[in-house]
Amino acid sequence: MKNNLILLFILFRLVSSAQEGPRQSFYIPDVEGYKVLKADLHMHTVFSDGLVWPDFRVNEAWQEGLDVIAITEHIEYRPNKADVNGDHNRAYQIAREAGHRAGIVVIPGSEITRRMPPGHFNALFITDANKLDVPDWKDAFREARRQGAFIFWNHPGWKAQQPDSALWLPEHQMLYDSGCMHGIEVANYNEWYPIVMRWALERNLTMLGNSDIHGGIYQQYAIHQGQHRPMSLLFATDKSVEAVKEALFAHRTVAMFNGHLYGTEEWLNKLFKAVVKITPCPEASDDGKITMLLENQSDLNLTLSPTSQSIALGVIYPESLPARSMVQISLRLKTDTMKALKNHTVLMSVDEWHPRPEKSQIVPILFCR
Numbered sequence: 001m002k003n004n005l006i007l008l009f010i011l012f013r014l015v016s017s018a019q020e021g022p023r024q025s026f027y028i029p030d031v032e033g034y035k036v037l038k039a040d041l042h043m044h045t046v047f048s049d050g051l052v053w054p055d056f057r058v059n060e061a062w063q064e065g066l067d068v069i070a071i072t073e074h075i076e077y078r079p080n081k082a083d084v085n086g087d088h089n090r091a092y093q094i095a096r097e098a099g100h101r102a103g104i105v106v107i108p109g110s111e112i113t114r115r116m117p118p119g120h121f122n123a124l125f126i127t128d129a130n131k132l133d134v135p136d137w138k139d140a141f142r143e144a145r146r147q148g149a150f151i152f153w154n155h156p157g158w159k160a161q162q163p164d165s166a167l168w169l170p171e172h173q174m175l176y177d178s179g180c181m182h183g184i185e186v187a188n189y190n191e192w193y194p195i196v197m198r199w200a201l202e203r204n205l206t207m208l209g210n211s212d213i214h215g216g217i218y219q220q221y222a223i224h225q226g227q228h229r230p231m232s233l234l235f236a237t238d239k240s241v242e243a244v245k246e247a248l249f250a251h252r253t254v255a256m257f258n259g260h261l262y263g264t265e266e267w268l269n270k271l272f273k274a275v276v277k278i279t280p281c282p283e284a285s286d287d288g289k290i291t292m293l294l295e296n297q298s299d300l301n302l303t304l305s306p307t308s309q310s311i312a313l314g315v316i317y318p319e320s321l322p323a324r325s326m327v328q329i330s331l332r333l334k335t336d337t338m339k340a341l342k343n344h345t346v347l348m349s350v351d352e353w354h355p356r357p358e359k360s361q362i363v364p365i366l367f368c369r
């Protein structure tokens with residue numbers, strides 16, 4: 001009996017301690033049938049130059065509310081090799097096991113770490129990272145492509161490699177032309193790169209934001225105070241490795257950095273429709289005004305600012321629309337022509353969302369009775 005109780009206690013401990021600490025809510029509703037997966041596709045552990053064990057990354061992701069991670073150790077830089085001597089696949093294998101227990105999708109990957117040009121690139125969905133450990137960087141890319149990898153350029157604006165300004169060099173053009181560059185980091189660690197977003201838009205590269213974390217994520221970002229690491233929002237058919245791969249190759253991403261989103265106008269627009277529910281508010285409307293109720297159904301904080309069009313219609317004040325909150329916005333019907341119309345479309349700007357580096361996303365808000 002006593003032995004049974006001890007066994008039961010051990011089992012309970014194992015089950016209840018699969019993940020440590022509570023998971024933070026980080027909700028974004030589905031967008032046109034796609035799940036919005038919160039992903040960090042660039043991070044390190046002691047298997048290259050990071051400071052933590054691979055399953056710790058899974059635990060951090062669990063706590064912060066992420067869905068997908070990739071452990072991307074440097075192939076060419078392993079300062080802990082004398083003490084941590086597993087091969088190039090080992091960190092992924094450990095994280096995958098932990099991910100399986102926690103319900104976090106772990107993507108296999110490696111960081112091809114070369115001098116500029118071409119610089120650093122992550123290859124995801126590789127089947128054997130050891131085969132990327134070759135002298136010539138061109139052979140490493142060829143091998144990654146042969147393994148069906150999704151390859152992206154890491155931190156192109158990193159001052160250590162591009163001190164004056166980020167440059168798209170002939171080697172990058174060659175990689176792009178030969179199908180060895182599918183995406184690019186517009187945000188990495190504590191930087192975001194406007195010029196890189198322009199490149200991504202011009203060349204239809206998948207836009208990514210990643211932490212490139214080496215130490216502890218909770219030491220680096222004030223996550224308990226609402227801050228998040230840089231990450232990539234993926235619009236995926238389901239929460240699986242295959243669906244993540246499909247979304248990345250199809251460019252269905254938005255990069256998130258410091259509370260701001262960077263993506264195409266198309267996907268930001270779809271995201272807004274999913275996140276903000278807009279309904280008439282008849283109790284607060286009358287012959288002279290129409291009031292709409294805007295409900296932010298997500299854990300993203302938004303600010304709606306007037307545009308010249310909305311100012312002309314009399315909607316002149318910015319409205320803060322924090323996570324999971326509601327706001328009423330009224331449109332004054334100043335003329336008989338306005339009163340005669342059933343519907344009015346008011347254009348507002350979402351200050352934190354950017355379809356171009358220097359622009360905020362403009363969203364239509366339909367006022368109707």
Ligand SMILES: [Zn+2]
Nearest residue numbers: 111120154155
């Ligand atoms: Zn790097």
Ligand SMILES: [Zn+2]
Nearest residue numbers: 042044111212
């Ligand atoms: Zn890195």
